[in-house]
Amino acid sequence: MKKLISALLIAAMMLSLCAVAFADEGTVLNIFVWNDEWKTRFTDYYTVPEGVTVNWIEEPNAENNYQNKLDAALQAQDSAPADKKVDIFLVEADYAVKYMDLAYDIADLGITAEDIADMYQYTLDIMTDAEGKIKGLSWQACPAGLIYRRDLALEVLGTDDPETVQEMLCDWESFEAVAEMMADAGIKMVSGYDDTYRTFTDNMSTSWVVDGKIQKDAAVEAWIAQTKKFTENGWNNGTKLWDPDWSADMAHDSKVFCYFGPAWFFDYSMGAGTAGDWAVCEGPVGFSWGGTWICAAKGTDNEALVADIIKTMTIDKDVLTTIVKEKSDFTNSVSVMEGFANDPAFGDAFLGGQNYVSVLLANAQNINRAKSTMYDQTCTEQIQNAMHDYFNGIVDLDTAWNNFYTVMLEKHPELSF
Amino acid sequence: MSKLTRKRKSVSYAKWGYIFLIPFFATFAVFTLIPLVKTFYYSFFEYYFEGGLKAVGPNFVGIQNFVDIFTRYDLLKFISNTAVMWLIGFVPQLVISMLLAVWFTDLTLKIKGQAFFKTVIYLPNMIMASAFAMLFFALFSDRGPVNSVLNSVGIDSVRFLSYTGTVRGLVGSMNFMMWFGNTTIILMAGVMGIDNSMFEAAQIDGANAWDTFWRITVPMIKPILSYMLITSMIGGLQMFDVPQILTNGVGNPNRESMTLIMLLNNYISKSKNYGMGGALSVILFVITAVISMFMFNYLNKDSRQMQKQRQLASMKGGNK
Numbered sequence: 001m002k003k004l005i006s007a008l009l010i011a012a013m014m015l016s017l018c019a020v021a022f023a024d025e026g027t028v029l030n031i032f033v034w035n036d037e038w039k040t041r042f043t044d045y046y047t048v049p050e051g052v053t054v055n056w057i058e059e060p061n062a063e064n065n066y067q068n069k070l071d072a073a074l075q076a077q078d079s080a081p082a083d084k085k086v087d088i089f090l091v092e093a094d095y096a097v098k099y100m101d102l103a104y105d106i107a108d109l110g111i112t113a114e115d116i117a118d119m120y121q122y123t124l125d126i127m128t129d130a131e132g133k134i135k136g137l138s139w140q141a142c143p144a145g146l147i148y149r150r151d152l153a154l155e156v157l158g159t160d161d162p163e164t165v166q167e168m169l170c171d172w173e174s175f176e177a178v179a180e181m182m183a184d185a186g187i188k189m190v191s192g193y194d195d196t197y198r199t200f201t202d203n204m205s206t207s208w209v210v211d212g213k214i215q216k217d218a219a220v221e222a223w224i225a226q227t228k229k230f231t232e233n234g235w236n237n238g239t240k241l242w243d244p245d246w247s248a249d250m251a252h253d254s255k256v257f258c259y260f261g262p263a264w265f266f267d268y269s270m271g272a273g274t275a276g277d278w279a280v281c282e283g284p285v286g287f288s289w290g291g292t293w294i295c296a297a298k299g300t301d302n303e304a305l306v307a308d309i310i311k312t313m314t315i316d317k318d319v320l321t322t323i324v325k326e327k328s329d330f331t332n333s334v335s336v337m338e339g340f341a342n343d344p345a346f347g348d349a350f351l352g353g354q355n356y357v358s359v360l361l362a363n364a365q366n367i368n369r370a371k372s373t374m375y376d377q378t379c380t381e382q383i384q385n386a387m388h389d390y391f392n393g394i395v396d397l398d399t400a401w402n403n404f405y406t407v408m409l410e411k412h413p414e415l416s417f
Numbered sequence: 418m419s420k421l422t423r424k425r426k427s428v429s430y431a432k433w434g435y436i437f438l439i440p441f442f443a444t445f446a447v448f449t450l451i452p453l454v455k456t457f458y459y460s461f462f463e464y465y466f467e468g469g470l471k472a473v474g475p476n477f478v479g480i481q482n483f484v485d486i487f488t489r490y491d492l493l494k495f496i497s498n499t500a501v502m503w504l505i506g507f508v509p510q511l512v513i514s515m516l517l518a519v520w521f522t523d524l525t526l527k528i529k530g531q532a533f534f535k536t537v538i539y540l541p542n543m544i545m546a547s548a549f550a551m552l553f554f555a556l557f558s559d560r561g562p563v564n565s566v567l568n569s570v571g572i573d574s575v576r577f578l579s580y581t582g583t584v585r586g587l588v589g590s591m592n593f594m595m596w597f598g599n600t601t602i603i604l605m606a607g608v609m610g611i612d613n614s615m616f617e618a619a620q621i622d623g624a625n626a627w628d629t630f631w632r633i634t635v636p637m638i639k640p641i642l643s644y645m646l647i648t649s650m651i652g653g654l655q656m657f658d659v660p661q662i663l664t665n666g667v668g669n670p671n672r673e674s675m676t677l678i679m680l681l682n683n684y685i686s687k688s689k690n691y692g693m694g695g696a697l698s699v700i701l702f703v704i705t706a707v708i709s710m711f712m713f714n715y716l717n718k719d720s721r722q723m724q725k726q727r728q729l730a731s732m733k734g735g736n737k
Contacts, residue, residue: 385667394670411687
C-alpha cells in the first residue's frame with residue numbers, strides 16, 4: 001500500500017513538473033473563431049502544453065452570428081467560471097474597432113516594440129486604440145491583386161505572362177477595354193456585382209461613418225456606376241459574392257476571366273478553382289481586403305499561455321516562413337516576405353508556380369486602414385444588397401440608396417444620413 | 418353529529434387543484450408573462466447597444482418609438498409584404514385542402530390508399546422550414562436545377578430570386594406546401610363530424626355535389642374554418658424563417674419580401690434594440706389580439722343567435 005501511494009506521489013510530482021511553465025493558469029483555453037483558417041494554422045504550428053485542452057468555439061459569420069456569440073461571452077466574462085472565460089478571440093478588419101476595449105494591450109502581454117518592428121504598419125494601425133495602445137496582432141498582411149485565368153488570357157490577350165497582362169489591365173479604362181474583348185470571345189470579365197467592390201472601397205477618401213452620419217463616398221459611387229455598366233453590357237455573370245453560383249464560376253470549364261483578392265482569397269476561398277489555372281497581377285488599382293487579428297481577451301485565466309501563442313503565431317519568423325511555404329499565405333513580416341519575393345525558387349502551385357509575393361509586395365507597404373469604423377461590415381453587406389436591386393433593374397438608384405439607409409438605421413439606430 | 422357533518426362539508430380539495438397548477442403558472446410567469454410585461458415596458462424606452470456592446474439608455478421616450486416605426490421605418494410596407502405573402506400561400510391552401518378533405522371523406526367516392534396520401538401530403542410539414550427554404554434557394558438559384566430543366570426544354574433561365582413576384586411566389590408556395598396537409602387533416606376532422614344523415618337527406622332531396630358542399634359542408638364546418646383562418650393568420654404574421662433563408666435575411670428585391678419578424682430581427686440582431694423591438698412586438702400583439710377578438714366574436718355571434726332562436730322556439734311552445 002505504501003509503495004502504491006509513494007508511486008502515485010512520484011507520478012503526480014512528475015506531472016506537475018511537466019506543466020510548470022503555465023502551472024498557475026487554467027487548463028481550458030477557449031478560442032473564438034468564425035472559420036478554421038487560423039485553427040488549422042494553430043494546430044499545425046503550435047504545440048499546446050500538456051494538460052491544457054483547447055476548446056474551439058467556431059461560430060459562423062453569417063447574420064452577425066459570430067459577433068453576437070462573442071459579445072454575449074465577453075459580457076459574461078467577469079462572472080464566468082475560469083474554464084469558461086474567453087481567452088483568445090479573432091476579429092476582422094471590418095469591425096475590429098468594436099472590440100478595442102475588451103482586448104489586452106499587447107505591451108501588457110510582454111510584447112515589445114522591437115518584437116513588432118518587422119510587421120506591416122497598417123496591421124498595427126488598425127488595432128491601435130485612441131490612446132495609442134495596440135490591442136491585437138495578425139499573422140497575415142492582405143495586399144490584394146487581380147487573379148485571372150491563364151488559359152482565357154492566352155486565348156484573348158495572347159499571353160498569360162503576369163507582367164504583360166498587368167500592362168493591359170493597368171487602369172480602369174484598359175480594364176474595360178479588355179472586358180469588351182473578353183465579351184467578344186464569349187467570356188465574362190468578372191463573375192458578379194461585388195467583385196470589384198473592395199478595389200474601390202479600400203481607396204475611399206472618407207470613412208463610411210463620420211460623427212454618426214453615413215457618408216456617400218465618390219469611390220462607392222464609382223463602383224456602382226462601373227458595375228451598372230458591366231451589367232448592362234453583359235460583362236459579368238450577375239452573381240453575388242460568396243453565393244454558390246459565384247464560386248461555381250471559378251471552375252475550370254467556366255468562362256469567367258478574373259477575381260480580386262489577397263493571398264487568403266486564393267489560398268482559402270478559391271477551393272472551386274483548379275490549381276494551375278490561375279495567375280495574379282496587381283490589377284488596375286492597389287488595394288487590400290480583410291485580414292484576421294488575434295486578440296487576448298481581458299479577464300483570461302491563461303495570460304502567459306495566450307501571450308506565448310500570440311508571439312509564436314504572429315512574430316516567430318520560422319512559423320511565419322512555414323505558413324507561407326505550406327499555406328501560401330502572405331505573412332505579416334516585412335523581412336520574411338522580402339526574402340520570398342526575391343527567391344526565384346518560390347512559387348505557388350495554385351498560381352501555376354508563380355511567385356505571388358513579388359507581385360503583392362509593393363502594395364503591402366501602401367495599405368492604409370486609418371479610415372476603418374466599426375460599421376464597415378454592415379455598410380459593406382448592406383450597400384451590396386441594396387445595389388443588387390439597382391443592378392438587376394428592379395429599382396432606380398435613389399430607391400436603392402434609400403433602402404440602404406433604411407436598413408442601416410434599423411441595424412444601427414444611432415446613425416443618421 | 419351535526420357538527421361533524423358541517424366539518425366534513427367544509428373539507429375542500431380545491432387547494433390541491435391550485436397546488437397542482439403552480440408549476441404551470443410559475444413557468445408561464447417566468448417565460449411568458451414577465452417577458453411580455455417587459456416588452457411593453459421597454460417599448461417606451463430608447464434602449465439599445467451601440468454596435469452590440471455599448472449600452473445606450475434605457476431612457477424614457479414616451480411613444481416616440483411608435484411614431485418612429487411608422488415614419489422613420491415605414492412599417493406599413495412590411496405589414497403589406499407580410500399580408501401579401503400570407504395570402505399567396507393561404508388561398509391555394511384553403512382551396513386545395515377543402516377539395517382534398519371533401520374527397521377523402523366522401524363515402525361515395527371510396528378513394529383507395531387514403532392513409533398513404535394523407536401521409537404524403539403531411540410530409541412537407543415534417544421538414545424544418547429553414548431546410549425547406551435552403552432547398553428552394555438551391556433549386557431556384559440562377560443556375561440551379563430548375564433553370565437547367567427550363568433550359569433543356571428551350572426556355573431561357575428565369576432569375577427567380579431577383580424579382581419581387583417570383584420571390585413572393587416562392588415564399589407563398591413553400592408555405593402552401595408545408596401547411597396544406599395539416600389543414601386537410603383538420604378540415605377532414607370537421608367534415609367527418611357532420612352527421613351522415615344530412616348528406617343522405619340532401620341526396621334524397623336531389624341536391625347535387627355543389628349544393629351539398631355549399632349548403633351543408635361549409636356551414637357545418639364554419640367553426641373549424643374560422644379556427645383555421647385565425648391560426649393561419651397568426652402564423653402568417655409571424656412568418657420569418659422561409660423568407661429569411663430564401664433571401665439571405667435581406668428581404669430583397671427592394672425589401673418587398675421582408676416580413677414584420679424579419680424587421681424585428683434587424684432591430685435585435687445587430688444592436689439589440691429592445692426599444693424598437695418592443696414597440697414592434699407591441700404592435701404585433703395588438704394586431705393579433707384584434708384579429709382574434711374579431712373572429713371570436715363573429716363565431717360566438719352565430720352560436721348566440723342559434724341559442725336565442727332555440728329559446729324563442731321553446732317559449733312559443735314548439736319543438737316538444
